[in-house]
Amino acid sequence: MSAEHNQDDRRAVSVTPIVLAGGGSERFGPEPKSLATVQGQPMIARIVDAVRAATGRTPVVAVGDPEKQSVVDPALSPPVRYRYDVEWGRGPLAGIAGAISAVETDAVFVCGCDMPQLDPTAVEWLVDEYARRPADAIIPADDAGHHPLHAVYDTQALQRYCSQQPSDLRLQRLVSELNATVVQDQDAPDRVPLNRSVSNTNTRAELCAARTRIGD
Numbered sequence: 001m002s003a004e005h006n007q008d009d010r011r012a013v014s015v016t017p018i019v020l021a022g023g024g025s026e027r028f029g030p031e032p033k034s035l036a037t038v039q040g041q042p043m044i045a046r047i048v049d050a051v052r053a054a055t056g057r058t059p060v061v062a063v064g065d066p067e068k069q070s071v072v073d074p075a076l077s078p079p080v081r082y083r084y085d086v087e088w089g090r091g092p093l094a095g096i097a098g099a100i101s102a103v104e105t106d107a108v109f110v111c112g113c114d115m116p117q118l119d120p121t122a123v124e125w126l127v128d129e130y131a132r133r134p135a136d137a138i139i140p141a142d143d144a145g146h147h148p149l150h151a152v153y154d155t156q157a158l159q160r161y162c163s164q165q166p167s168d169l170r171l172q173r174l175v176s177e178l179n180a181t182v183v184q185d186q187d188a189p190d191r192v193p194l195n196r197s198v199s200n201t202n203t204r205a206e207l208c209a210a211r212t213r214i215g216d
Helices: 043-055 066-075 091-100 120-132 155-163 171-177 204-214
Strands: 015-020 060-064 081-084 107-112 137-142 150-154 180-184
Touching: 015 043, 015 091, 015 120, 043 066, 043 107, 043 120, 060 066, 060 091, 066 081, 081 091, 091 107, 091 155, 091 171, 107 120, 107 155, 120 137, 120 150, 120 180, 150 155
Parallel strands: 015 060, 015 107, 060 081, 137 180
Antiparallel strands: 107 150, 137 150
16 A cells, blocks of 8 residues: 655655765676666766756765766766765765765755666655655665665764764664664555666666666
8 A cells, every 4th residue: 555645744855865976886897887878878877867856956976085086077967066985984884974964955865876767756755755754764675675775864863873983884784773764665656666766786787687677
């Protein structure tokens, strides 16, 4: 059954998109994963455009370091804001912690740069769920597990967590520490392709499969 809410229950919230693009893409091959094309467009540009359309805000792109910024910058159209990983961390949490300091909105939508089917309507629905629920995060889940890199987070809650400089850098630990609401594909309206939107591509085979589904 789809989650139903009255419009009167919805808070007015502002959301900044954070796109994580600092990973090494070891399983993908020598080409930077973020620059692999889908329908003739670099994957990171496709995702940045989608989250900008969904939120109406300038995306923060967490690129790891200046060298990685020089790789992805030619693929992106302004405006975007770049941020680097924090020194105390590694992996996605280091990028999130580096980016969250640039955020002044109520919430953030955090995603990876390897989600070629990311859909603005899925982002908008997750934001609506955050606006209706007293939660630190709205995180999709399916049979494969949670998808913390396609989720909405309360900015202050995420800033508090990162300020602790946790030694456990796993995103699973982040999810467990927050007051998170988990949503399933069946909770979303039929118009929202949540299950497709959360899918990522770690290998070239997965990218080829995604291109086929998209009709590339």
